[in-house]
Amino acid sequence: MYIAVENIKPGYRVKEDVVGQTSSPIVSAGTILTEQHIRFLHAFSIKSIDVMIDEENITAPLQTASASASVLPDFDTMERLYFKTLERVKEEFVRWQSGMNVEIARMRTIILPILEYTLENPKELHNISAYSKKDDYLYHHTLSVGLLSGMIAQKLNYDKGLIVQSALAGLLADCGMSKIKMSLLTKGTALTESEYKEIQNHPVTSYKMVKDLNLLKPEAKLAIYQHHERLDGSGYPQGAKGQTVHLMSQLVGLADTYHALTTERLFRGRQSVFKAIETIQQDLFGQFDFSVVEALISLTAELSAGTRVTLSDGMAGKVMFVQSAHKTRPLVQLTNGEVVDLVKRRDLYIEKSE
Numbered sequence: 001m002y003i004a005v006e007n008i009k010p011g012y013r014v015k016e017d018v019v020g021q022t023s024s025p026i027v028s029a030g031t032i033l034t035e036q037h038i039r040f041l042h043a044f045s046i047k048s049i050d051v052m053i054d055e056e057n058i059t060a061p062l063q064t065a066s067a068s069a070s071v072l073p074d075f076d077t078m079e080r081l082y083f084k085t086l087e088r089v090k091e092e093f094v095r096w097q098s099g100m101n102v103e104i105a106r107m108r109t110i111i112l113p114i115l116e117y118t119l120e121n122p123k124e125l126h127n128i129s130a131y132s133k134k135d136d137y138l139y140h141h142t143l144s145v146g147l148l149s150g151m152i153a154q155k156l157n158y159d160k161g162l163i164v165q166s167a168l169a170g171l172l173a174d175c176g177m178s179k180i181k182m183s184l185l186t187k188g189t190a191l192t193e194s195e196y197k198e199i200q201n202h203p204v205t206s207y208k209m210v211k212d213l214n215l216l217k218p219e220a221k222l223a224i225y226q227h228h229e230r231l232d233g234s235g236y237p238q239g240a241k242g243q244t245v246h247l248m249s250q251l252v253g254l255a256d257t258y259h260a261l262t263t264e265r266l267f268r269g270r271q272s273v274f275k276a277i278e279t280i281q282q283d284l285f286g287q288f289d290f291s292v293v294e295a296l297i298s299l300t301a302e303l304s305a306g307t308r309v310t311l312s313d314g315m316a317g318k319v320m321f322v323q324s325a326h327k328t329r330p331l332v333q334l335t336n337g338e339v340v341d342l343v344k345r346r347d348l349y350i351e352k353s354e
Contacts, residue, residue: 002048005041010034015050039113044084077117078124082131082143085114089171090139096178096209104213107171108164114143115150115167125151125299129262129270137265138177138185141256144263146171148255148299155295156251168216169223170252176205200236203228223248227256230287250292257284258296272312274328274350277301281328301328308354311340 003012010033018027018041026044027037033051041049088110096102118124128147132140149170153163177185180202184195191199207225210216226240226249233241235253261276271279277297280288303309307319309332317334328350329342342348 002050004048005038005046008033008038008041008049008051010038012051012053015052018046018049036113036116039109039116040081042109042113044081078114078121078127079131081114081117082128085110086136086139086143089143090136093139093142093175093178096175102172102175102209102213104168104210104215107168108215111143111146111150111167111171112164115147115164118147118151119154119163122151122299126273129259129273132259132263134264135186137263138174140263141259142171142174144259145173145252145255148259148296149252151299152251152255152292152295153248155298156247156291162217162219162248165217165220166223166248166251169220169227169248170255172210172216173206173224173227173252173256174202175209175224176202176207179205200228204237219246219248222246223252225249227252229253230284231289232286234287247289247292250288251295254280254288254292254296258300272349272351273300274353275312277328278349297327303327303330303350303353310351310353311342312349312351315340 012033014027014029014031014033017029026040026046027033027049031037092102092107092110125147128144132144146167147170150163150167153166158166180198184191184198187195203225207221210221210224213221223246225237226235226245229235229238229240229245229249230253231242231245231250233239235245257280258276261271261279262273264270277300280293280296303319303322305319305321308316309319310316311332315334317332317340319330320333320339321331323330323343326343332340332342332350334340340348342350
């Protein structure tokens with residue numbers, strides 16, 4: 001019998017393949033639904049499905065997220081899930097622009113399926129910047145900062161609740177942008193001083209939009225307010241420094257910075273992952289806690305002997321040795337046999353790795 005997805009319970013058995021705008025089923029016939037399957041159905045905007053209700057399955061212990069991952073969709077999940085989630089992020093921005101309030105339960109439903117999938121499949125993180133399009137940069141940035149924040153939080157050994165809170169903080173950090181004229185947000189030329197100040201006020205606006213949400217923890221609200229503050233006092237809106245900048249604020253801020261550097265925007269080109277990490281380590285030294293930067297490096301730029309790389313001059317090779325003090329500048333053997341020490345060759349950097 002067909003049941004609305006909002007009324008589906010874990011333990012129901014799927015009678016027919018559930019398909020969306022995909023080449024493979026979102027959930028296959030015969031699958032016993034878990035909470036994670038149900039979140040996928042919501043993420044893909046499935047309204048109702050044909051199910052069988054087996055009492056023994058409803059009362060039986062359900063699989064954990066990791067155990068059930070093997071029965072989740074096996075199509076190009078990340079790309080389709082990403083763009084489906086992006087559509088919902090856009091819808092929320094339109095709601096906020098029209099004066100509607102932030103609904104934290106709705107935002108949690110939006111981010112949780114793709115967050116759980118990415119946490120289970122961290123290599124998919126490399127695709128995020130490639131998905132981003134400069135014309136829709138704001139929405140891509142919003143979603144990507146949410147995902148990156150959650151993943152950095154996991155690397156810092158936050159518990160599951162705080163990982164989700166970190167992701168929500170990243171997702172909502174720029175909600176205040178919805179109160180700024182779209183013509184200013186999409187301006188392709190340099191901002192005037194007054195326009196820049198208006199943009200810089202968005203953390204304050206974002207905080208005002210979330211400060212009364214009971215399901216959002218105080219540290220997540222603070223992270224939304226402080227995500228442009230820096231340890232050295234160079235940030236805004238208050239110029240906070242040192243220990244007054246919460247660690248969650250820093251991880252959201254670093255996720256924001258990293259995605260901005262690795263994504264093409266209307267007025268700035270993208271950097272490679274490795275070039276972006278070097279920019280953070282060198283040009284932005286002292287702005288972020290070392291542990292947060294190390295967590296990002298382990299997620300995005302971890303290299304090991306044998307990894308195939310392409311350098312900025314187009315030459316290909318493989319990593320021979322990585323010094324712990326120079327993780328983005330290993331010893332590389334090129335296909336012609338030449339060995340290049342990137343610590344010494346500062347005119348070169350890694351463009352991509354495989």
